[in-house]
Amino acid sequence: MSRPPEPKTLLDLAQDKLAVIDEAGRFRYLNAATRDLLGFDPEELVGTDAFELVHPDDTDRVRAAFEALVADGDETDAPLEYRYETADGDWVWFRTRVFPPADTGLDGYALSSRDITLEVESRRRLETIASTSPDVLWMFDADWTELLFVNGAVESVFGIAPDTLEARPREFLEAVHPDDRADVERSMERLSAGEPTNLDYRIGSPDGPTTWVRVPARPVVEDGEVVAVTGFARDVTDEYRRERQLTVMDNLLRHTIRNDMNIVDGTAERIADRVDDAVGAAATASGGDEPDPPDVDLAELAADLIDHAETVRRVADDLLTTAEKQRGVIDLLRQHEPPQPLRVAPLVERAVADAVGDARDSPADVAVSCPADARAFTHPELDYAIAELIENAIEHAEGAATVEVEVTAPDDRVEIAVGDDAPPIPAAERDPITDRWKMDDLRHTGGMGLWLVYWIADRSGGDLAFDAGPDGNEVTISVPDADCDPSFSVAERGRPAGSAVSSVSTEPDGGATAPVAGSETVSPESDAGEGAVAAESDAGEGAVAASAADRGADDADAPSERSPGSTDP
Numbered sequence: 001m002s003r004p005p006e007p008k009t010l011l012d013l014a015q016d017k018l019a020v021i022d023e024a025g026r027f028r029y030l031n032a033a034t035r036d037l038l039g040f041d042p043e044e045l046v047g048t049d050a051f052e053l054v055h056p057d058d059t060d061r062v063r064a065a066f067e068a069l070v071a072d073g074d075e076t077d078a079p080l081e082y083r084y085e086t087a088d089g090d091w092v093w094f095r096t097r098v099f100p101p102a103d104t105g106l107d108g109y110a111l112s113s114r115d116i117t118l119e120v121e122s123r124r125r126l127e128t129i130a131s132t133s134p135d136v137l138w139m140f141d142a143d144w145t146e147l148l149f150v151n152g153a154v155e156s157v158f159g160i161a162p163d164t165l166e167a168r169p170r171e172f173l174e175a176v177h178p179d180d181r182a183d184v185e186r187s188m189e190r191l192s193a194g195e196p197t198n199l200d201y202r203i204g205s206p207d208g209p210t211t212w213v214r215v216p217a218r219p220v221v222e223d224g225e226v227v228a229v230t231g232f233a234r235d236v237t238d239e240y241r242r243e244r245q246l247t248v249m250d251n252l253l254r255h256t257i258r259n260d261m262n263i264v265d266g267t268a269e270r271i272a273d274r275v276d277d278a279v280g281a282a283a284t285a286s287g288g289d290e291p292d293p294p295d296v297d298l299a300e301l302a303a304d305l306i307d308h309a310e311t312v313r314r315v316a317d318d319l320l321t322t323a324e325k326q327r328g329v330i331d332l333l334r335q336h337e338p339p340q341p342l343r344v345a346p347l348v349e350r351a352v353a354d355a356v357g358d359a360r361d362s363p364a365d366v367a368v369s370c371p372a373d374a375r376a377f378t379h380p381e382l383d384y385a386i387a388e389l390i391e392n393a394i395e396h397a398e399g400a401a402t403v404e405v406e407v408t409a410p411d412d413r414v415e416i417a418v419g420d421d422a423p424p425i426p427a428a429e430r431d432p433i434t435d436r437w438k439m440d441d442l443r444h445t446g447g448m449g450l451w452l453v454y455w456i457a458d459r460s461g462g463d464l465a466f467d468a469g470p471d472g473n474e475v476t477i478s479v480p481d482a483d484c485d486p487s488f489s490v491a492e493r494g495r496p497a498g499s500a501v502s503s504v505s506t507e508p509d510g511g512a513t514a515p516v517a518g519s520e521t522v523s524p525e526s527d528a529g530e531g532a533v534a535a536e537s538d539a540g541e542g543a544v545a546a547s548a549a550d551r552g553a554d555d556a557d558a559p560s561e562r563s564p565g566s567t568d569p
Contacts, residue, residue, distance in 0.1 A: 142192050
């Protein structure tokens with residue numbers, strides 16, 4: 001029978017560093033792997049303090065863990081990870097398990113240390129990617145009761161600190177729009193059951209600004225069992241915004257402008273018919289062979305033609321105004337400059353001056369209340385938005401208009417409220433802007449004015465709110481306060497330059513534009529949408545090209561044909 005190998009021979013063949021230390025932490029034994037991993041001969045280290053070569057940043061933590069083990073006498077639940085110095089002054093990462101004498105029968109504490117330097121470097125690269133990613137990378141356990149990993153982007157997208165989500169893993173559901181929450185919960189159930197999902201939903205409240213996120217997710221399956229769920233959440237608000245912008249432009253072209261051109265075409269046809277009738281009657285009368293036709297009332301004919309010509313002129317003016325406003329909207333949408341801190345008082349003053357113009361042409365009583373020191377974090381075009389609201393109030397008032405502009409600064413916002421005594425703005429004009437229903441061929445808005453106001457507020461990180469009643473309207477533009485350090489708002493879509501990574505597991509392995517919430521279909525590429533919008537405009541001629549005089553009328557319908565209770569954004 002052959003002789004069994006010596007235990008020391010087997011220990012020296014091991015690739016992990018094996019060592020024995022006494023209660024004071026001095027080496028009593030090291031195997032041959034010490035030479036390969038650290039560059040020291042094992043004999044050099046026998047009798048030395050094992051903690052002297054631990055990295056200074058890790059020494060206290062590692063020593064405290066060892067002393068606790070010596071005091072308790074029990075094996076540690078988790079291995080220790082730390083840096084250890086080599087003979088040439090470099091550092092190697094070790095993952096070490098410590099076994100007390102009670103488990104081994106040895107006269108000392110056995111250490112099994114594995115080189116994990118490559119693993120740590122790979123993990124750090126992943127953490128660097130996660131920390132700089134604008135997407136929320138996440139991993140939960142299979143029943144969503146434990147957060148395994150999330151990066152810092154969760155705070156800018158969902159408004160939740162990683163620590164908060166670690167303590168309450170389902171807290172992110174509170175940030176989901178109430179109308180979309182049921183879809184998200186069904187998606188979570190499907191993931192836990194092992195089914196991949198891809199869901200778009202909104203973050204925010206019904207009364208505030210919202211952010212659209214796209215969340216592809218996959219179950220993590222081991223031995224046929226779902227052990228975790230992972231995925232990422234990407235802010236796709238810009239994509240939804242572009243789709244909405246294209247819908248508004250399409251609506252304007254296919255409905256408003258087409259209807260106006262039908263009016264022009266029909267009126268021109270009536271003019272031609274009246275002229276043909278008059279010419280035919282004159283030719284018959286001059287022939288002498290037929291009975292004299294009835295006399296043509298030239299005064300009535302002239303009045304009729306003048307009326308038809310006035311209709312053509314009015315509709316053409318409205319179309320030109322709409323075209324100017326559309327060009328201004330497109331110029332605004334094509335801008336990429338960020339908002340900036342601006343004093344509100346000069347913007348309001350300029351807006352009132354532009355909107356009122358010559359008081360003889362548009363008599364109106366405009367009262368302004370604005371703190372002199374109020375500053376908004378907004379695009380400079382904010383004055384165009386305010387002027388648009390004032391102009392609409394003046395245009396649609398049933399007499400001399402009374403308009404009140406009040407600027408307040410509640411919390412971390414600046415609110416510009418424009419109130420009037422005009423008939424209520426119809427829900428058909430308000431609801432598409434406030435996301436209460438989606439425009440289609442049967443339901444659509446009639447102009448560009450309110451959309452211009454909305455997009456200026458939206459691109460400033462703000463929102464637009466309506467309060468329409470029998471006594472008038474109040475439209476409020478809300479934008480960030482430039483003098484506050486605002487708490488998280490879903491409208492604040494910018495992200496910090498470097499987000500922190502939160503990993504609550506020891507070794508993390510990582511992490512459609514729909515017509516309605518919960519859809520899992522993908523919309524056209526955002527770049528294509530932006531190009532389509534840009535194609536509607538010639539070279540930009542300023543942020544908003546329409547002047548105050550050109551912005552007076554929004555709609556193709558004549559003001560005289562506007563029934564009470566309607567308005568033209």
